[in-house]
Amino acid sequence: MVSSRPAGGAHGKVSRPGAGAGFEESRRFPAEAQSVRAARRFAAGRVSAPERRKVVALIVSELATNAVIHAGTGFEVRIREDSDGCVHGSVTDTGGGIPNVERQLLPLGEHGRGLRIVERLATAWGTEWLADGKRVWFEL
Numbered sequence: 001m002v003s004s005r006p007a008g009g010a011h012g013k014v015s016r017p018g019a020g021a022g023f024e025e026s027r028r029f030p031a032e033a034q035s036v037r038a039a040r041r042f043a044a045g046r047v048s049a050p051e052r053r054k055v056v057a058l059i060v061s062e063l064a065t066n067a068v069i070h071a072g073t074g075f076e077v078r079i080r081e082d083s084d085g086c087v088h089g090s091v092t093d094t095g096g097g098i099p100n101v102e103r104q105l106l107p108l109g110e111h112g113r114g115l116r117i118v119e120r121l122a123t124a125w126g127t128e129w130l131a132d133g134k135r136v137w138f139e140l
Helices: 033-044 050-071 114-121
Strands: 002-004 011-013 023-029 075-081 087-093 124-130 133-139
Touching (some): 023 033, 033 075, 050 075
Antiparallel strands (some): 002 011, 011 023, 023 075, 075 087, 087 133
């Protein structure tokens, strides 16, 4: 089933055939600070296991913040939950920045910890380079 979401140009693909079955949904967000909160709520609201909602919200928040601050572009959040409860998520932007976990952190610096948080919380994560940007993905 395909559904349209008129607010803010957002759109999604939803397939929720029944309880316990897997699904996938995506939504686009503009490059605005308030989009991070909206993306966090969107992602957490798609996860069935209550104990995973906060983790998904935090990971998506970090990746969406990176898209807005570092890429400076709108972004798409995609969440897929398999029938076994495994959650796959991604944030895709059209910016050219390179996600970097290896850079040295300043003790009082405000930036540079987001991907480290993703690395600690996700069971797997990575970056896919696309013709028009990048996708940072994670699994729980």
